[in-house]
Each structure stands twice: as C-alpha cells, then as structure tokens.
Amino acid sequence: MSAPTLTRTVRSESPEETHRLGVRLGELLQPGDFVGLIGDLGAGKTHLVRGVAQGAQVPRSEVASPTFAIVYPYNGRIPLHHADLYRIADYDELYATGFLDLLGGESAVLVEWLDRIPEAAPREYLRITLRPSGEDARELHAEAFGPRPAELLTAWLA
Ligand SMILES: Nc1ncnc2c1ncn2[C@@H]1O[C@H](COP(=O)(O)OP(=O)(O)O)[C@@H](O)[C@H]1O
Numbered sequence: 001m002s003a004p005t006l007t008r009t010v011r012s013e014s015p016e017e018t019h020r021l022g023v024r025l026g027e028l029l030q031p032g033d034f035v036g037l038i039g040d041l042g043a044g045k046t047h048l049v050r051g052v053a054q055g056a057q058v059p060r061s062e063v064a065s066p067t068f069a070i071v072y073p074y075n076g077r078i079p080l081h082h083a084d085l086y087r088i089a090d091y092d093e094l095y096a097t098g099f100l101d102l103l104g105g106e107s108a109v110l111v112e113w114l115d116r117i118p119e120a121a122p123r124e125y126l127r128i129t130l131r132p133s134g135e136d137a138r139e140l141h142a143e144a145f146g147p148r149p150a151e152l153l154t155a156w157l158a
C-alpha cells in the first residue's frame with residue numbers, strides 16, 4: 001500500500017471526548033467519503049461512529065436500532081452507511097453483501113474492523129486507528145489516503 005497523504009494523532013481523554021470528535025467528523029462528511037475504523041474490542045470505534053451519526057444529523061433512534069445486518073443505512077444530512085466487518089470472513093463474502101456497491105456513490109461510508117478486510121477500502125479513504133492509552137484515554141491515529149481524505153482530516157482536527 002502507498003504511503004498516506006497526511007497523518008495526524010489526537011488523544012481523547014474520555015468517551016465523551018471521543019463522541020465529540022465523532023460529531024465534528026460527522027459534520028464534515030460528504031457523499032463518497034469513506035472512513036475505516038480499526039481497533040480492538042472496546043477501543044471506542046462505536047463511540048466514535050455514534051458521534052459521527054449525530055454530527056451527520058442521523059435521528060438517534062436509527063443508530064440505536066439493534067440489528068444483525070453487516071451494513072446499516074442511516075438517513076442523515078447525507079446518506080450514511082455504517083458497516084461492521086467483524087463477522088465477515090473474506091472479500092468474497094463481503095462482495096455478496098452488496099457492500100461494494102456503496103463505494104463511490106451518494107453515501108458516506110463508515111466501516112468498523114476494516115483491518116479484517118483491508119481490500120474493502122477504496123483507493124482514497126481516511127483510516128482511523130484507536131488505541132487505549134490509559135483507562136479512559138485513547139489515541140486516535142488518523143491516516144488520509146488521497147487529497148479529499150487529507151482535506152477532511154485537516155478540517156476535522158483544525
Ligand atoms: N476515551 C475513550 N473513548 C472511547 N471509549 C472509551 C474511552 N475511555 C473509555 N472508553 C470505554 O471504552 C468502551 C468503548 O466501547 P465501544 O465504543 O463499543 O468500542 P468498540 O466499538 O471499539 O468495540 C466503552 O465502554 C467506553 O466507555
């Protein structure tokens with residue numbers, strides 16, 4: 001894989017701070033943006049996604065709905081899809097879900113466990129790796145691949 005266009009690291013000191021970071025990102029997302037989230041169970045991926053959904057003006061009830069689907073569609077300020085690749089075995093299985101049809105379309109796409117199927121990422125995307133750095137602290141390491149993801153990352157942490 002080629003080197004990232006831009007990288008930034010930000011520290012979150014609490015779940016609320018991670019949520020707020022998500023809100024800010026959600027305010028900036030545009031159709032076609034792809035954000036991949038990486039981190040072990042409990043790293044804070046879902047906290048970040050819930051913030052993103054709020055920032056993208058997705059009704060709270062949609063995000064809360066329990067389902068076992070791989071891809072969750074949200075109706076916000078823009079269409080948003082939230083995927084979780086945790087239970088996906090390989091690229092062929094992902095293909096069968098229709099997930100790949102979302103790429104480059106009208107929707108912004110957020111993907112938890114992108115490291116399970118790295119080939120799921122388009123050529124240009126923002127990758128965020130979350131790592132615990134204390135009981136309530138997390139390090140968010142963001143890597144932008146391509147000009148639009150770099151612009152998104154710059155605006156996010158400005
Ligand atoms: N700074 C932080 N950011 C996000 N979550 C945190 C933070 N500090 C502690 N936590 C806790 O870690 C857990 C993260 O859970 P979740 O967002 O579901 O993670 P994941 O989706 O990565 O498995 C929650 O229990 C949350 O309260």
Ligand SMILES: [Mg+2]
Nearest residue numbers: 045046047112
């Ligand atoms: Mg999660």
